[in-house]
Amino acid sequence: MTIAVIAIVVLAVGHYYGVPVVQKLLNTVSTDDAYVNGHVTAVAARVPGQVTNVYVDDNYRVKKGSLLVQLDKEPYQIQVALKKANYETAVANVAAAYDEVRGIVGQARSNRFALQHAIEDVDNQVAQLRAEIALLKTRRATLVRTEADYKRAVELQKTPGAIAPQDVDKAREAYDVSQAQVTQGLEEVYKIRVGLGLPAKLKKEGDDALAEVPPDLDQTYSTVRQALNTLLQSVSPLGFSPTSYDLTPKQAIEEFYRQDPEGNLDRIFARLIKNAPAIKLAEAKRDQAKADWDQAELNLRYCDVVAEIDGVITRRNVNPGNNVQAGEALMALRSLTEIWVDCNFKETQLDDLRIGQPADLEVDMYGSRKTFKGRISGFTYGTGSTLAILPPENATGNFIKVVQRLPVRIDLIDYDPDKDPLFVGLSVVPYVYYKQQPTGPDAGKFLQIVSPLPEINPDRFRMNPVPPASQPAGVGAQGGEGKAGAPTRPAP
Numbered sequence: 334m335t336i337a338v339i340a341i342v343v344l345a346v347g348h349y350y351g352v353p354v355v356q357k358l359l360n361t362v363s364t365d366d367a368y369v370n371g372h373v374t375a376v377a378a379r380v381p382g383q384v385t386n387v388y389v390d391d392n393y394r395v396k397k398g399s400l401l402v403q404l405d406k407e408p409y410q411i412q413v414a415l416k417k418a419n420y421e422t423a424v425a426n427v428a429a430a431y432d433e434v435r436g437i438v439g440q441a442r443s444n445r446f447a448l449q450h451a452i453e454d455v456d457n458q459v460a461q462l463r464a465e466i467a468l469l470k471t472r473r474a475t476l477v478r479t480e481a482d483y484k485r486a487v488e489l490q491k492t493p494g495a496i497a498p499q500d501v502d503k504a505r506e507a508y509d510v511s512q513a514q515v516t517q518g519l520e521e522v523y524k525i526r527v528g529l530g531l532p533a534k535l536k537k538e539g540d541d542a543l544a545e546v547p548p549d550l551d552q553t554y555s556t557v558r559q560a561l562n563t564l565l566q567s568v569s570p571l572g573f574s575p576t577s578y579d580l581t582p583k584q585a586i587e588e589f590y591r592q593d594p595e596g597n598l599d600r601i602f603a604r605l606i607k608n609a610p611a612i613k614l615a616e617a618k619r620d621q622a623k624a625d626w627d628q629a630e631l632n633l634r635y636c637d638v639v640a641e642i643d644g645v646i647t648r649r650n651v652n653p654g655n656n657v658q659a660g661e662a663l664m665a666l667r668s669l670t671e672i673w674v675d676c677n678f679k680e681t682q683l684d685d686l687r688i689g690q691p692a693d694l695e696v697d698m699y700g701s702r703k704t705f706k707g708r709i710s711g712f713t714y715g716t717g718s719t720l721a722i723l724p725p726e727n728a729t730g731n732f733i734k735v736v737q738r739l740p741v742r743i744d745l746i747d748y749d750p751d752k753d754p755l756f757v758g759l760s761v762v763p764y765v766y767y768k769q770q771p772t773g774p775d776a777g778k779f780l781q782i783v784s785p786l787p788e789i790n791p792d793r794f795r796m797n798p799v800p801p802a803s804q805p806a807g808v809g810a811q812g813g814e815g816k817a818g819a820p821t822r823p824a825p
Contacts, residue, residue, distance in 0.1 A: 361693075361764035362682045366738060369696070369759040371672035374642055376401060376664045379635040382408070384655045393646040395666070402638040402651060402663055409633040416626040423619035430615035434571065434606050441567040448560040448582055455529070455551040462525040466544045469518035473540075476511035483508040530555060552581040561585060571605040644668045667757060669750040674707060676763045677717060677738040688712075688778050689771025692743050693764040696755060703753055706746040708772075709765065712779055713740040 382404035389401050486504040489496040522543050523533040529550065535542050551557060561582045565575060573592075575585050590596040592604070606612065644666040651663040674694055678686065686709060694705040716737040743763055748755070771777045 360766055360768050362678065362685060362767050363762060363764045364676055364678050364682070365762055367674055367676040367761040367763050369672060369755045369757050369761060370675045371757045372668045374644065374666040374668070375662045376638060376640070376666050377660050377662050378402070378404065378638060378657045379659055380404065380409070380632050381658045382636060382656070384651055384653050384657060387649070387651055387653055389646045389649065389664070391646055391649050394669075395640045395644065395646060397640055397643050399640045400637055401640055401646075404636040404638070404657070406633060406636045409629065409636055413626070413629040413633055416622070416629040420619070420622040420626045423615070423622040427612070427615040427619050430612045431606070434609045434612055437567065437570050438602050438606060441564065441571070444560070444564040444567045448557065448564050451554070451557045451560040452551045452582065455554045455557060458525055458529055459546055459550065462522065462529065462546070463544050465518060465521045465525060466540050469515065469522060470540055472511065472514045472518050476508075476515050479504070479508040479511040549581065552583055557582060568605075570611060571609050573605060638663065640666055642666060642668055643670065669754065670748070672748075672755055672757065673710070673745060674743040674761050674763060676741045676743055676761070678741050680716070680737045680739060683739060685767035686741065686765060687771050687776070688781065689773045689776030691766050691769055694743065694745070695762045695764070697760040698756070699753065705748065705755070707743040707763070708746055709741060710744040711742045711781055713742070
């Protein structure tokens with residue numbers, strides 16, 4: 334009776350504990366070559382300097398943004414002060430450049446009036462020429478009359494007592510004066526013509542011929558051209574230049590006013606002032622000084638080395654007083670949450686494994702009292718031997734077939750590091766339920782679907798784009814490499 338009871342108890346216990354084990358063995362794929370893995374962030378200095386304070390040690394748990402190491406800030410504070418002074422000087426130079434350009438605008442407007450005055454002066458000389466010619470005609474008429482009077486007086490003188498001798502002398506005097514006035518008037522006309530750059534004497538005779546001047550003389554006269562060149566010289570610092578240096582003043586001024594649809598002079602000069610080379614140069618130096626100041630401020634902030642993620646400090650190798658260089662590793666920071674399990678399954682076990690299949694993870698640290706839940710998130714694209722630093726060379730003919738192992742990544746589900754933390758490197762025994770329906774992103778696939786990632790200048794990498802219809806199987810929508818060899822998206 335006792336033996337029967339013991340047998341029943343043994344069978345019950347065996348059934349209670351054995352059936353789940355047998356069911357797990359029949360419905361799962363497992364391996365003893367698995368371990369916990371996780372991201373490691375190297376904490377490094379961004380600027381060179383001497384360490385003044387180290388606030389953490391190995392195994393310290395820190396939050397993102399926590400101050401870890403502090404460098405001597407005094408040299409960088411001096412640089413900030415210098416760059417700030419340079420920036421303020423550059424700002425003052427911009428204001429001075431604006432004042433200088435406004436002075437150039439004032440000079441240009443003054444030269445514009447000087448050009449107008451030169452044109453008006455030519456018009457005045459032409460008017461004076463015509464007035465002198467009209468006066469010359471009057472004097473010629475007077476000369477004709479005085480000549481006739483003198484000839485009559487000479488004829489009357491032949492008759493005794495017909496005319497007094499003094500009257501003949503007066504007629505002679507009037508005639509000589511008229512001749513002199515005509516000569517004077519003609520010389521005045523010649524003088525004005527020479528002053529206008531015209532020949533004094535013409536082959537064609539007559540006062541009307543002397544009055545003829547080119548219709549565009551006020552645009553081609555030397556003083557007008559000189560005034561125009563002075564004006565163009567004064568506006569050249571504003572960045573304006575005519576399409577041709579043979580333009581007349583009228584054409585040049587019209588071209589200047591065409592810079593604004595409505596010919597608004599204020600808007601034209603406002604735009605020229607804004608785009609003046611001197612101002613652009615001063616503003617560029619100001620922007621450069623501001624960038625240098627910002628960089629100095631940034632370097633000063635880099636003296637505070639902070640944690641970029643939540644995690645635990647490991648491999649601290651820095652102490653106060655050390656001189657460190659930019660990029661020099663000071664310590665490592667291991668994430669508590671961004672961890673997973675790398676399982677090296679045999680190639681003979683991979684046929685039934687797919688992304689999305691659930692898994693039970695037994696960690697040696699916790700034994701059987703704690704089972705973690707996981708999910709396959711991806712397969713490494715190559716076995717461990719091919720990814721080794723020195724892969725095996727099989728071209729010599731001495732190849733011996735050995736069952737290869739492929740790393741399979743299993744992400745943890747509902748993992749709480751504060752309750753049951755997992756340390757990187759712990760041994761794990763995974764049990765993947767390959768008969769259950771895969772779930773989640775990329776479920777049922779070997780390779781993850783390519784996700785759209787940020788691209789910088791994507792055209793650089795599309796020298797010979799492949800049409801979507803001609804893409805080989807396994808690339809694009811069904812997985813594989815994306816554009817320009819972009820990695821697949823991280824597992825959720």
